[in-house]
Amino acid sequence: MMTSGKQYKVGVLGATGTVGQRFIALLAEHPFFVVHALGASQRSAGKPYIKAVNWKQTQPIPSAVREMIVQECKPEHFQDCAVVFSGLDADVAGDIEQSFRLAELAVFSNAKNYRRDPHVPLIVPLVNTSHYSMVPQQRALHQPPLKKGFIVTNANCSTTGVVVPLAALERAFGPIESCIITTMQAISGAGYPGVPSLDIVDNIVPYISGEEEKIEWETLKILGGIVQGDDGLKTFDMHTKQPLRISASCNRVPVIEGHTECVSVRFARRPPPSPQQVREALQAYTSEAYTIGCPSAPRHTVYVHEEPDRPQPRLDRDYQSGAGVCVGRVRQCRVLDIKFVVLANNVAIGAATSSIINAEYAVLKGIVGGHA
Numbered sequence: 001m002m003t004s005g006k007q008y009k010v011g012v013l014g015a016t017g018t019v020g021q022r023f024i025a026l027l028a029e030h031p032f033f034v035v036h037a038l039g040a041s042q043r044s045a046g047k048p049y050i051k052a053v054n055w056k057q058t059q060p061i062p063s064a065v066r067e068m069i070v071q072e073c074k075p076e077h078f079q080d081c082a083v084v085f086s087g088l089d090a091d092v093a094g095d096i097e098q099s100f101r102l103a104e105l106a107v108f109s110n111a112k113n114y115r116r117d118p119h120v121p122l123i124v125p126l127v128n129t130s131h132y133s134m135v136p137q138q139r140a141l142h143q144p145p146l147k148k149g150f151i152v153t154n155a156n157c158s159t160t161g162v163v164v165p166l167a168a169l170e171r172a173f174g175p176i177e178s179c180i181i182t183t184m185q186a187i188s189g190a191g192y193p194g195v196p197s198l199d200i201v202d203n204i205v206p207y208i209s210g211e212e213e214k215i216e217w218e219t220l221k222i223l224g225g226i227v228q229g230d231d232g233l234k235t236f237d238m239h240t241k242q243p244l245r246i247s248a249s250c251n252r253v254p255v256i257e258g259h260t261e262c263v264s265v266r267f268a269r270r271p272p273p274s275p276q277q278v279r280e281a282l283q284a285y286t287s288e289a290y291t292i293g294c295p296s297a298p299r300h301t302v303y304v305h306e307e308p309d310r311p312q313p314r315l316d317r318d319y320q321s322g323a324g325v326c327v328g329r330v331r332q333c334r335v336l337d338i339k340f341v342v343l344a345n346n347v348a349i350g351a352a353t354s355s356i357i358n359a360e361y362a363v364l365k366g367i368v369g370g371h372a
Contacts, residue, residue, distance in 0.1 A: 009036035011081040019087030022352040028062035039073040075103030125357035126287040154354035161344030168285035175242035211250040258313030272337035294360040298324035311343035322348025
């Protein structure tokens with residue numbers, strides 16, 4: 001599937017924040033998305049972007065947006081956009097994203113506000129694009145029903161990293177029944193200015209508010225299916241056909257980018273696969289987003305390291321522009337079945353890149369349209 005050279009105007013909400021900046025950097029040379037409108041708080045509205053933003057990316061501000069005037073986050077400023085990306089903070093995202101949906105705009109959100117909504121897909125684009133089937137019901141349940149507007153969310157950055165190899169293993173070997181996850185999360189996950197230096201230098205903080213609950217809950221929605229109830233409505237089954245128990249422990253570590261996670265899993269099927277079978281299944285896993293031609297989707301959904309000391313954030317976080325997931329140290333677990341290490345770039349596939357691939361998929365599948 002191709003877009004036949006067609007270009008799609010897009011907007012970015014929360015454009016001056018950490019995630020908004022990453023959206024803008026990633027979209028600068030996109031083959032069919034063109035940044036058309038930028039939204040931020042009242043104090044930034046009316047200013048050229050270069051005057052409104054405290055730019056913290058490693059590349060310069062893209063020339064196309066330097067002088068673009070920042071708007072308030074109101075739908076009337078974004079009506080020409082086929083896609084609106086939201087990098088808004090959770091304390092303001094809920095009402096703003098809802099107003100954009102009601103204005104018949106397609107919202108791809110990095111915020112947590114609608115992840116638990118029973119009619120909003122929580123999509124990690126390398127895993128569960130099938131959950132787009134919930135969008136028609138989301139539109140239909142509004143009064144009056146919506147024709148084009150909807151919200152799709154991507155997952156928490158630490159959830160995203162772990163669900164990709166879990167999905168690959170469930171595809172190859174059937175359901176996983178229990179999973180223990182210990183994260184070592186980068187400071188960029190806290191946004192800017194983030195964790196004070198006196199708290200994180202020479203230190204590990206063994207607590208990130210709400211993070212463990214997000215991993216334990218979001219994983220079930222993402223890896224679960226969609227079923228039709230007696231009332232005719234579709235619902236997310238939360239992996240109930242084979243209950244999945246997850247125990248997560250989250251830690252903030254002095255790394256700038258790249259979340260590392262140590263994972264142990266137990267399979268429902270006995271006997272479980274061998275470490276070599278697991279390596280082969282991870283390496284062979286391909287996402288639908290890649291196969292249909294999403295330009296930001298990674299060629300290697302899961303890159304499997306054979307070296308005993310990889311993956312490492314500094315060495316591996318930018319492989320494939322941070323759009324895939326790296327796995328290493330696949331070995332037997334004496335308590336469960338298999339254990340391994342995951343690395344995911346929390347500001348790429350863990351945030352903006354996921355939303356961009358979600359939107360690419362929606363365009364290629366005709367779920368959104370647009371004009372330039």
